[in-house]
Amino acid sequence: MKKRSVDCDLFSELQQNGILNEKERLELFNIGCTPLPLCVRVNQKSKYRDLLQTLFNKSCDEMKVIQNHKIFIWNNNKSIKKEIKEIIDNAVERNYCYRQELCSMFPPLVIESLINKYHINTVLDICAAPGSKTSQLVENKILVTANDVDPKRVQILAHRLNCWGNVNILNCSIDQIKGKYDCILCDAPCSGDGTLRKSSNPWFKWKLTTSFENHRIQLKIVRESLKHLNENGIIIYSTCSMNPIEDEAVIHSILKEFQGSIELIDIHSIIPNGRNGVSIWKKYDTINCPVTSYPPLEEYHLERCVRIFPQDYNSGGFFIAALRMNKGISIASSDEDTMEYFEKANKDNILWNQLKNEFELQPIENNIIMKKDNSLYSWYNGNPIYQSVFCGCKLFERRRKGDYSLSSFRLCEDGLFLVQPFIKKRRVKLSLESFLKLQDQPVPFNLFSTEIQNELKKWKEGSIIIEITQKNCKLDSFYFIGWIGKTTLNHNISKEEWKLIHLLLKESINK
Numbered sequence: 001m002k003k004r005s006v007d008c009d010l011f012s013e014l015q016q017n018g019i020l021n022e023k024e025r026l027e028l029f030n031i032g033c034t035p036l037p038l039c040v041r042v043n044q045k046s047k048y049r050d051l052l053q054t055l056f057n058k059s060c061d062e063m064k065v066i067q068n069h070k071i072f073i074w075n076n077n078k079s080i081k082k083e084i085k086e087i088i089d090n091a092v093e094r095n096y097c098y099r100q101e102l103c104s105m106f107p108p109l110v111i112e113s114l115i116n117k118y119h120i121n122t123v124l125d126i127c128a129a130p131g132s133k134t135s136q137l138v139e140n141k142i143l144v145t146a147n148d149v150d151p152k153r154v155q156i157l158a159h160r161l162n163c164w165g166n167v168n169i170l171n172c173s174i175d176q177i178k179g180k181y182d183c184i185l186c187d188a189p190c191s192g193d194g195t196l197r198k199s200s201n202p203w204f205k206w207k208l209t210t211s212f213e214n215h216r217i218q219l220k221i222v223r224e225s226l227k228h229l230n231e232n233g234i235i236i237y238s239t240c241s242m243n244p245i246e247d248e249a250v251i252h253s254i255l256k257e258f259q260g261s262i263e264l265i266d267i268h269s270i271i272p273n274g275r276n277g278v279s280i281w282k283k284y285d286t287i288n289c290p291v292t293s294y295p296p297l298e299e300y301h302l303e304r305c306v307r308i309f310p311q312d313y314n315s316g317g318f319f320i321a322a323l324r325m326n327k328g329i330s331i332a333s334s335d336e337d338t339m340e341y342f343e344k345a346n347k348d349n350i351l352w353n354q355l356k357n358e359f360e361l362q363p364i365e366n367n368i369i370m371k372k373d374n375s376l377y378s379w380y381n382g383n384p385i386y387q388s389v390f391c392g393c394k395l396f397e398r399r400r401k402g403d404y405s406l407s408s409f410r411l412c413e414d415g416l417f418l419v420q421p422f423i424k425k426r427r428v429k430l431s432l433e434s435f436l437k438l439q440d441q442p443v444p445f446n447l448f449s450t451e452i453q454n455e456l457k458k459w460k461e462g463s464i465i466i467e468i469t470q471k472n473c474k475l476d477s478f479y480f481i482g483w484i485g486k487t488t489l490n491h492n493i494s495k496e497e498w499k500l501i502h503l504l505l506k507e508s509i510n511k
């Protein structure tokens with residue numbers, strides 16, 4: 001097996017460019033050879049939030065509170081208790097947590113810090129898959145649209161964003177994007193040399209020519225994004241590369257092209273350990289070097305950009321810059337040809353009225369839209385937008401084709417946190433003991449107390465919300481989706497979720 005070396009091409013290039021001195025090169029080598037800490041961000045909308053946070057708080061090495069996020073850090077993956085690891089894996093799989101490197105959290109944190117000052121209401125995450133930064137953005141009160149060009153990665157994105165919040169998801173290349181946004185996050189594809197703690201590629205496969213190719217793509221992504229920015233809008237540009245060709249050179253080229261219309265915002269106060277961006281780097285005279293990557297001849301205040309070395313935050317390497325468009329700029333864009341895949345719920349639709357009345361959805365009916373799909377109707381919460389492949393959170397799902405009875409629809413876990421507070425009917429309160437009985441098989445009504453039996457018999461066959469109401473129980477005030485059959489109560493909880501419930505109960509009771 002090849003051995004990592006302080007003499008690798010990547011480090012030599014960074015040093016020749018003046019990004020690293022001898023001492024920093026050694027520091028980078030040393031930290032580059034140690035594994036990354038495990039960082040976990042808990043979904044603030046998850047019903048297990050408090051349980052998970054209490055548990056993680058006791059077990060982690062460090063807990064950071066940055067804006068409204070609580071981040072739990074374990075410095076050594078191997079020292080995490082097996083039970084806690086199992087809970088983390090299970091909760092991540094179910095989107096109750098996100099495993100995300102610390103430096104990858106910075107671009108959304110920058111956006112969150114600028115929301116009020118720059119009146120940001122809408123954000124487009126233009127290179128969003130697999131969704132770590134989008135999942136962070138949707139925790140704010142802004143309308144988030146996520147896009148990625150790669151269809152397979154969009155599927156992963158959609159899966160990972162379940163339960164995190166309202167988000168519209170597009171699957172198009174940057175030149176097909178329509179509409180305008182207050183802020184666009186360009187987390188661009190890059191060489192990924194900042195990932196040297198988790199991948200061997202930066203050590204053995206890094207090539208300058210790849211950086212040149214990436215520079216061209218990155219520039220195109222930022223230029224295209226500018227067409228979709230509202231006046232006074234913000235672009236956040238980020239990469240996990242430490243190389244100026246993929247970082248400052250892209251920003252410099254944009255500032256030079258749109259001089260006077262775009263300014264670079266200083267974001268150092270948001271990322272205090274970050275380093276200043278550089279204004280000097282090598283001018284390569286090879287044929288394939290893009291001229292747009294040449295270093296500046298004038299002052300562009302590139303020091304306002306932030307470069308993170310792994311040793312700065314015990315993370316990976318990263319780069320972030322924030323650009324503000326202060327005057328409209330003219331880049332041709334075509335905004336015709338909008339296709340609507342979604343429409344507002346048809347108020348005359350019999351099934352819609354049945355669902356609405358059965359679950360008392362009136363207060364939120366204007367936020368619910370119907371997916372136009374030949375065989376399946378789903379209700380989502382969100383704004384209908386063209387080209388969406390997914391839109392909002394799924395609230396109800398069709399179970400059986402061709403059957404338009406209430407029981408052919410079921411409430412979905414994805415959007416339960418959104419509708420649950422509005423659903424006043426079709427709820428039942430169970431003690432923890434009764435709830436746990438449901439795990440193995442549907443429980444006949446007559447095995448519950450008369451009070452609960454009467455409650456269950458009130459409703460037609462279909463979904464119901466089960467609340468746990470036992471005092472001093474760790475799952476008190478928790479809610480789950482159940483199913484009322486003709487004579488039995490069943491649950492809609494997957495095997496893996498039951499496992500999580502038991503692990504959490506066990507760990508919390510033991511503590």
Ligand SMILES: C[S@@+](CC[C@H](N)C(=O)[O-])C[C@H]1O[C@@H](n2cnc3c(N)ncnc32)[C@H](O)[C@@H]1O
Nearest residue numbers: 127128129130131132133148149150174187189
């Ligand atoms: C660095 S990754 C994004 C990571 C993501 N922001 C996250 O935090 O999980 C870059 C993404 O850009 C996407 N991409 C590359 N070229 C693109 C283009 N022309 N338009 C849209 N997305 C593109 C890739 O498919 C890839 O998923």
